[in-house]
Amino acid sequence: MDKPVVAIVGAHNSGKTTFIEKVVNILSSEGYNVCYIKHDPKGKAKTDTEGKDSYKVYQAGSKQVIVASPDKVSSFVRMRDYTLFDIIKNFTTQDIDIIIVEGFKTVKGIDKFEVIRKEENRQLMISKEGGLVGVITDYYQYNLTFDINNPQEFVIYLKNNYIKR
Template sequence: MDIPVICIVGAHNSGKTTFITKLISLLKSEGYKITAVKHDPKGKAVTDTPGKDSFKMYQAGADQVILASPDKITSYIRPEKNYTPEYIIENLIVGDPDLIILEGFKWFDGIDKYEVIRKEEKRDLLLKDSPDLKGVITDYYGFNPSFDINDPVQFMEYLKREYLR
């Protein structure tokens, strides 16, 4: 797959998802096809309702359960023990997106990363020494390049120049 991939990282509650959802809305309004992959390293996200049929099928041991409805199709897959973003991108992305946005996966090397950090967090960058860190999305932090966390249009314009076809 020759699709541009970026990774948005940051500490818990730094504003990653809020920023990404605004960014996705902006990109979609300009006609881009976007795939988003959210990392849930602790497995806390609720993706199905206990007691429902799809939940029962997965609990019974199905390797994959697909729940198809008129407005969305959801797929539950038992991942390989050590799945990577590469595995997800190569095996699970459907269609032909213009951009794949990963949220999380800060430990995975080889993907351009943009760290979200807000003044109220009072911390240093998680990836300050990583060669994968390509920019910071912030309301105060001095890094080159920096993007205003309150102005996702600025970051979208950068993505259009640097990544999008």
């Protein structure tokens, strides 16, 4: 391993997080980039929730917080001036078949599908020039339209047009 690793261990509620929070605060205030990895063996952690360990250590200045549970790994990274493509390049795993992004409506270079419902009573936010490919809706007419109440229809479209197997 090319990076030094130390473990702070102890019983539940022994003060591990409070101690780590302070250590991270000091190191980060001195310009060090700290990655905090929290093991969650029972999968009960709520990440990015005020008062939780991951939140506290991130607020203390940790560059990265990772929470490792039996069936998922959550990561929070302190970054500035990043693009959607930086996120995709640096944080997605190699075995991903498709990336579905929520938001980033102004990013150029990705296909967009806008959700619009009748009760919103508005026009589309994205144009074809802005990357709009289709609309997911319960009323709106567009060249390519998907029924908001039938997500399987959109899944089939994705499999036929985006996912390569």
